[in-house]
Amino acid sequence: MRRVAIIGGGAIGSAIAYFLGADPAGEAFDITVVERDFSYRQASSALSASSIRQQFSTAINIEMSLYGIEFFRALGETLRVGDDVPDIGLVEPGxxxxxxxxxxxxxxxxxxxxxxxxxxxxxxxxxxxxxxxxxxxxxxxxxxxxxxxxxGWYDGYSLLQAFRKKAVSQGVRYVQAQATGLQREGRRVTGVQLDGGDTLHADIVVNAAGAWAAPVAQWAGIALPVxxxxxxxxxxxxxxxxxxxxxxxxxxxxxxxxxxxxxxxxxxxxxxxxxxxxxxxxxxxxxxxxxxxxxxxxxxxxxxxxxxxxxxxxxxMNVFDHNAILGLHPDCDNLYFANGFSGHGLQQCPAAGRGIAELIRFGGYRSLDLSPLSFARILENRPLREKNII
Ligand SMILES: Cc1cc2nc3c(=O)[nH]c(=O)nc-3n(C[C@H](O)[C@H](O)[C@H](O)COP(=O)(O)OP(=O)(O)OC[C@H]3O[C@@H](n4cnc5c(N)ncnc54)[C@H](O)[C@@H]3O)c2cc1C
Missing domain, CATH: 3.30.9.10 (D-Amino Acid Oxidase, subunit A, domain 2)
Known part of the structure; x- marks a missing residue:
């Protein structure tokens, strides 16, 4: 069973954990989410204005949010755990x-x-x-x-908790620890170093560390403009x-x-x-x-x-072009990025979570093609600018 370590248990990390475990007929993963603060005091997902819009200027952001609203509307059923039906208080006044x-x-x-x-x-x-x-x-x-x-809008903290609870019900482990480094051997990362001195060995690592994602990338020698x-x-x-x-x-x-x-x-x-x-x-x-x-x-x-x-x-903030950075970096075969959402990440967490899970499971996107948000645009200096940034 492939071992997946996700650094950061906010809405993005938790959505990825959920989608990776959501296909009971598919490959099973051994998933650990490393989150340093279970109270989420500084996490953007808990401090967000938690709104969703389709009024973007780029096709990819529009498509991600169209999936976002579809997911939010059905969330109670999709993320229910037994009798516990989550309610994120979605309203749609526009x-x-x-x-x-x-x-x-x-x-x-x-x-x-x-x-x-x-x-x-x-x-x-x-x-x-x-x-x-x-x-x-x-x-x-x-x-x-x-x-x-x-x-409209909804409650971001409830959204994060709904993903987290559902992921846990599917067997995902949440570990309260600070990731302090990555072990890298050649083109692969092999583990996440934790503040207690332990190393979490992994076949796949995901950087979902929100505003703190650049140091995580740096541990693998990768510059992330976030x-x-x-x-x-x-x-x-x-x-x-x-x-x-x-x-x-x-x-x-x-x-x-x-x-x-x-x-x-x-x-x-x-x-x-x-x-x-x-x-x-x-x-x-x-x-x-x-x-x-x-x-x-x-x-x-x-x-x-x-x-x-x-x-x-x-x-x-992705200071390169104010849009998410998703997927692998060409220098490393098993470190996935889900970073730089620049103020529109909460509404994109269903699309980003599903997309990263597809990349890990199948090696490519199967539903919505998120490749416009890949690292390539940064390395080739082709910014994908969103004009409607708030
Ligand atoms: C004021 C404000 C308003 C916003 N309004 C909207 C909006 O209206 N609509 C919208 O879609 N988005 C909005 N956003 C953006 C949205 O909230 C974020 O894009 C989204 O929450 C990012 O989720 P995340 O999981 O990547 O980050 P976070 O929720 O910050 O989660 C990252 C987690 O990683 C953990 N972490 C970091 N480093 C480590 C480490 N080394 N070891 C262990 N754990 C670590 C942190 O503790 C944190 O819990 C807003 C944000 C803010 C601040």
């Missing part, structure tokens, strides 16, 4: 992208790509926007794009209700969405104020000086908000 006059061409271009993949999305004029969402100011808006189905980029999320209450509020992406780059009776919001800092691997401290200054004023301009009811909390987590 994403609303707002475009200024300068952003109209890109919005239309993306719309055409999305429509070519049968995404349920509509363009709205400012008048249509006003009629549909009277609480929204259309000042400076030339066009908008609204997801009519297949987009860094933790801190993102702050703020939650606040508002005395007025905003009927039908979707996840709104403002022209300022700020996003917001309802979360129960509250709202949450965040933004991507400009590149020159977005250092690699900054400590996970909330950027409170950004809320006061930039986010709140911009939000109140877009949604006048937000003039009266009260902040109720905030947290910070890492995007595991």
């Amino acid at each position: 994403y609303l992208y707002l475009a200024s006059p300068a952003g109209v061409d890109v919005l239309r271009e993306n719309h055409a790509t999305q429509k070519a993949h049968a995404v349920d999305v509509a363009l709205l004029t400012p008048e249509e926007l006003k009629a549909r969402f009277p609480w929204l100011s259309t000042e400076g808006i030339a066009l908008a794009s609204l997801g009519l189905s297949g987009e 860094h933790g980029r801190r993102r702050s999320v703020f939650s606040f209450s508002c005395p007025s209700a905003l009927p039908g509020c979707p996840l709104v992406i403002d022209t300022s780059g700020i996003w917001l969405r309802p979360e129960g009776r509250l709202f949450i919001c965040g933004f991507a800092p400009p590149e020159d104020r977005d250092p690699d691997d900054a400590p996970l401290e909330v950027d409170h200054e950004a809320f006061e000086s930039f986010i709140w004023p911009a939000l109140a301009e877009r949604i006048p009811a937000f003039e009266a908000v009260r902040m109720t909390g905030a947290w910070a987590g890492y995007y595991e």
Whole structure:
């Protein structure tokens, strides 16, 4: 039986573990997930805004998320363990992208790509926007794009736990330990060194270490262009209700969405104020000086908000082109990568988990071809840029 060691037991590592064990008629694997913190205090999967959209600019991201929503809708049955039916609280109010006059061409271009993949999305004029969402100011808006189905949000921690519990029920072992190194012999890795001094011998190793994936790659002598980029999320209450509020992406780059009776919001800092691997401290200054004023301009009811909390987590940013890096590196025959999701990894964990499991089991993709996200593009300097990064 081939031994598989997965470094990182977040949503990505746990989805891979689940899919590898999900085919009872196929090859059986002896799977161990090495996770240093079972409380997932710093894991992106637990600190995520946990949303899913089809409004991407690249075909591969659209296709991965189309599978993601299909999987999430059926998740209760697919990942049930006996009477324990997981519920990730999926809702589908859509994403609303707002475009200024300068952003109209890109919005239309993306719309055409999305429509070519049968995404349920509509363009709205400012008048249509006003009629549909009277609480929204259309000042400076030339066009908008609204997801009519297949987009929304859910609970990321519950998703991670659902994969994990199902994987464990299929025989996967979770070991609480820090991986500290890899044993490499020629073109193969042969084991994972653990902080207690033990070595976990393996025929196949998977790097699913999220924002901490670059050191894992480095242990095998492979450069992985992934860094933790801190993102702050703020939650606040508002005395007025905003009927039908979707996840709104403002022209300022700020996003917001309802979360129960509250709202949450965040933004991507400009590149020159977005250092690699900054400590996970909330950027409170950004809320006061930039986010709140911009939000109140877009949604006048937000003039009266009260902040109720905030947290910070890492995007595991692929600084080469802001998209996932999946599969083998040409220098090593049995070290698989599932890294660099750059802020859209939670919705992609079903597609990435299934894809990596297929690569391991069959040596190639069988369902969705994820090869556009392989290492080759980095080594050949062919970036696959996603224009719709939040
Ligand atoms: C604020 C924020 C908002 C986001 N919003 C969205 C969104 O709306 N939609 C979306 O799809 N995605 C979103 N994301 C991104 C998404 O959360 C991530 O892409 C996804 O969770 C990555 O999962 P992962 O399993 O790779 O990483 P993680 O969940 O971070 O898991 C990696 C695990 O590896 C472990 N680990 C690392 N190194 C080692 C080691 N050496 N030994 C042992 N264990 C190790 C860590 O402890 C961790 O638990 C957001 C992220 C953040 C931070």
